[in-house]
Amino acid sequence: MQTYSATGAGKLRRMRRMFGADGRAVFVAIDHAAYMGEGPPLGEPMAQIAAGGPDAVLATWHLARAYADTFADAGLVLRIDGGASELGDFAPGDVNDIMHLPEQALKLGADCVVVLAFPGAPDEHLSLRRLARLTSECEQLGLPVMAEMIPGGWGKAVPWTTENVARAARIGAELGADIVKTVCPGRPEEFAAVVEACPVPVVALGGPKSDSEDDVVALAGGVVAAGGAGVAFGRNVWGSAKPQLLVERLREAVHGGGGAG
Structure with missing residues (x-):
C-alpha cells in the first residue's frame, strides 16, 4: 500500500474530484466574462449546466462564490490569471498576471487553478516563467x-500545427502542470500526437461557438478516441439553447455508459 505525503494526498484527492474513474473529464468553462465583460448567462442557465453533471467547471472568482451551491457537486478549476479585457484594443503582448493567490483559491474550495501560457510567442518568457513559479508554489x-x-498565443505567432500544439503541451507538463488544456489541431484524430507527446492528462478546448451541436459532441468523442483525457468547452455549452x-x-x-466518478 502506497503512502503519500500530505501534499501528494491532497493533490490526488483533488484530481479525483475532477476526473472520473476512467481518467476522463468534461470541464465546462464559464470564465469568459473576466475578459469579455459578457459571456455565460447568469441565473437559470447556470443551474442547467450544473444539472447536466459536468465533472468540473472553470470559473472566475465571482462565479465560484456566487454559484458555490449550484456547482457544489462538480470540481472547481479557478481562473487565477488575467488583467486584460476586450473592451479596448488588444494588448500588443502578454500583459497578464496572477490575480489571485493559490492559498486564496484553496479557501474558495478550488480543486485546481488554471493559467494561460504562450510558448512560441515573442514574449513567451513572461507566461512560461509565470507558469513555472505557480506550479512550484502549488x-x-x-x-x-x-x-x-x-502555441504562439492567440495571435498565432507560430501556426497551430499538430507538431507545435504537441510541443506546447509537453512544455506545459515539463514546467510542472498537472493538466494541459490546449487546442485541437485539425481533425480530432490528430490529437493522438499531442497526447503521446505529453506525460500528463490533456484536454481539448472548444474554441468559437459552433453552428452544430452534433459537431461539438463528435469533437469530444474524437478527442477521447485519440487518447485525450476529455474536453474543456465553454461557449458551445453556455451558448446552447439546452445546456x-x-x-x-x-x-x-x-465517459460512455455513464461510468464517470
Missing part, C-alpha cells in the same frame, strides 16, 4: 495546476 500546497497552452442536454451528451461522448 506543489507545496497539494493543489493541481491546469496550464492552458496556446443541460448538451452537457449530458458530452458526458456520454467522453
Whole structure:
C-alpha cells in the first residue's frame, strides 16, 4: 500500500474530484466574462449546466462564490490569471498576471487553478516563467495546476500545427502542470500526437461557438478516441439553447455508459 505525503494526498484527492474513474473529464468553462465583460448567462442557465453533471467547471472568482451551491457537486478549476479585457484594443503582448493567490483559491474550495501560457510567442518568457513559479508554489500546497497552452498565443505567432500544439503541451507538463488544456489541431484524430507527446492528462478546448451541436459532441468523442483525457468547452455549452442536454451528451461522448466518478 502506497503512502503519500500530505501534499501528494491532497493533490490526488483533488484530481479525483475532477476526473472520473476512467481518467476522463468534461470541464465546462464559464470564465469568459473576466475578459469579455459578457459571456455565460447568469441565473437559470447556470443551474442547467450544473444539472447536466459536468465533472468540473472553470470559473472566475465571482462565479465560484456566487454559484458555490449550484456547482457544489462538480470540481472547481479557478481562473487565477488575467488583467486584460476586450473592451479596448488588444494588448500588443502578454500583459497578464496572477490575480489571485493559490492559498486564496484553496479557501474558495478550488480543486485546481488554471493559467494561460504562450510558448512560441515573442514574449513567451513572461507566461512560461509565470507558469513555472505557480506550479512550484502549488506543489507545496497539494493543489493541481491546469496550464492552458496556446502555441504562439492567440495571435498565432507560430501556426497551430499538430507538431507545435504537441510541443506546447509537453512544455506545459515539463514546467510542472498537472493538466494541459490546449487546442485541437485539425481533425480530432490528430490529437493522438499531442497526447503521446505529453506525460500528463490533456484536454481539448472548444474554441468559437459552433453552428452544430452534433459537431461539438463528435469533437469530444474524437478527442477521447485519440487518447485525450476529455474536453474543456465553454461557449458551445453556455451558448446552447439546452445546456443541460448538451452537457449530458458530452458526458456520454467522453465517459460512455455513464461510468464517470
